[in-house]
Amino acid sequence: MTKISKAACIGGGVIGGGWIARFLLAGIDVDVFDPHPEATRIVGEVIANAEKAYAMLTGAPLPPRGRLTFCETLVEAVIDADWIQESVPERLDLKRGVLTEIDAAARPDALIGSSTSGLLPTDLQRDMRHPERFFVSHPYNPVYLLPLVELVGGEKTSAATIQAAIARLAPIGMKGVHIAKEIEAFVGDRLLEALWREALWLIHDDICTVETLDDVIRYSFGLRWAQMGLFQTYRIAGGEAGMRHFLAQFGPCLAWPWTKLTDVVDLDDALIEKIGRQSDEQASGLSIRQLERIRDENLVGILQALKGGDGGKGWGAGKLLKDFEQSLWANGGESMPADPSQPLRLVETKVSPAWVDYNGHMTEHRYLQVFGDTSDALLRLVGVDLAYVEAGHSYYTVESHIRHLGEAKLGQAIHSACQILSADEKRLHVFHTLHDTATAEVIATAEQMLLHVDSKAGKAVPAPAAVLGRVKAIAAAHAELALPEGAGRHVGQRR
Structure with missing residues (x-):
């Protein structure tokens, strides 16, 4: 099992x-x-x-x-x-x-x-x-x-x-x-304990406050650690000569009397109260549940960023997320909506904190991402899944026209629906509409033309009969629908 x-x-x-x-x-x-x-x-x-x-x-x-x-x-x-x-x-x-x-x-x-x-x-x-x-x-x-x-x-x-x-x-x-051998606290907590011990001394000796100490971590090496860990980070610090040069250059520092790692701080009532007071000030009235949600939003942003690392292959925890998502797509697939004669409601999501600008509005490229996700969902529906793409064929978007008719805001539930306007053996012409899920208001639309391609040959080729049959079945059902308002528009055209 x-x-x-x-x-x-x-x-x-x-x-x-x-x-x-x-x-x-x-x-x-x-x-x-x-x-x-x-x-x-x-x-x-x-x-x-x-x-x-x-x-x-x-x-x-x-x-x-x-x-x-x-x-x-x-x-x-x-x-x-x-x-x-x-x-x-x-x-x-x-x-x-x-x-x-x-x-x-x-x-x-x-x-x-x-x-x-x-x-x-x-x-x-x-x-x-x-x-x-x-x-x-x-x-x-x-x-x-x-x-x-x-x-x-x-x-x-x-x-x-x-x-x-x-x-x-x-x-x-x-x-x-x-972990190959059992030791107290294992590996992660051993590392955290060393940092925690030194941090307590820095607060005890009034070198800095708890907020300053956290800022030192989260604005500097914490970001490096999040995606590359300790040793690979130091390898880069050694320049072209790598880890050996780093160890030769900075190794002697280990003998300097900087650290208090072997000297245990006395967590007496005064130090506990100092840390507790500074921690309360740092929290600025936010509850534990609010802090948890902020933490989760930040972690999601970091994981999403790492998912796009290494030229889109994913890096570190982001690659793990990417691999996990691929298994979800492979196992979940797409099922035909209950009424395929209507625009296909294919993407349901919420506006993530990682998607918004300083005004709390979804940034422009995220609209394209949602519409791209909608096209991808349609393709999976007709059989163009991960295995199909890995075999060397897919549909590529060759033209897009997006209209911004409203605003998607932080935390807002949104969904995207797709209508096939036309299809032939090589081309797939679609129209996507992004809605506010609560009100059904139209937030944006996207009209796209996709070509079926042989990715190895780098040219458009006819889609196989199995895929084309599914595409044309949906297109035939959608042919009974009215042409969406805005279809066929170009940039600058009067509304």
Whole structure:
């Protein structure tokens, strides 16, 4: 099995709720056990934020949302799941007891992961009857957007279990990385702890405020780390001579008495109050939920930018997103709308923060993107999918005319409909209309001419009979429609 068929989540807090959202939005049914009296509300709010983020993140067809069930007992939650994720508070005795109970109730072939951020898997699996199928699966918050999972096995974890976990994470858009040896805090938190320790000293010694420190990270090396990590960033810093030159030039700095990494700051009441006060000032009255939404919007923008990196191939987490979207397109495909005799409503989306200008209005090139997405959806509908394009044929847009009749604004729900005006063996003439979903008001239109091409030969060629048959069936149905207002216009023509 390479896909998760049903998941169970034990614990629905910040991390557990993120796992629940990640599974649900991947189309996986999730059974949850969490005795907290407000677990339903808390998980519901996390899922709502995740759905808003995914609406901005991708236009690919997500599978139908999985079914969410809150169970009365842990046994009820895990009994028929094939991936069980434990996310209870970070106490060894508590986690060990919960994991042992999970192990006793779970199916023999179920994988059992723990969201612990530092406890050793060997210690956690001590009392399990089937410790070979247990591993640490440590994610990063928010789990539904950040794709990394550190996979760490204990002394009794089998290699097959780790490989199975990596394989099952990929279809839900996550990257499992195998940490070869178990150490406290694993890899990510080891790095974060070093930075956190130094940061606390900088605040303690009044070198800067918490806001200044965060600004130093987010306006400089944080941007580099987001797309290239640490070592590749430093390789570039070494110039043409690369990493060896960088190490030779800057390596001696490691012996200088800069850092306080081995000197633990005393988090006394005064320092806690100082950091708390400065953090309150930095938040400027924004609630945690508001900060989460801002965080999600920013992460979506970064992931979308990385998706276009390396000449459109995608880079880092953006490439992972691109690959995930391709699998969604391949699995989801397109289905014919209920009434193909009407303009085909093919794209449903919201205006993302990454799409707007300083006025909060959708920028010009995003209109072209939505209309391009509409053409792509039509092509998938007639059989011109990813496999078809990879085989060397496609339709290329050779002419576009866009009219801006209204304004699409931040957060606005919009949809685009397509009418085929005409088609022959090589040409496809379409007219798209962008609507405000709430009011049906027309925001913009686009008229496009597409040519069927042999991409290897670089010339227009007739479409195959299967594709042409689907195109002409829709065109024949649309021939009964009135010509859209604005069709055949040119730039500058009077309205």
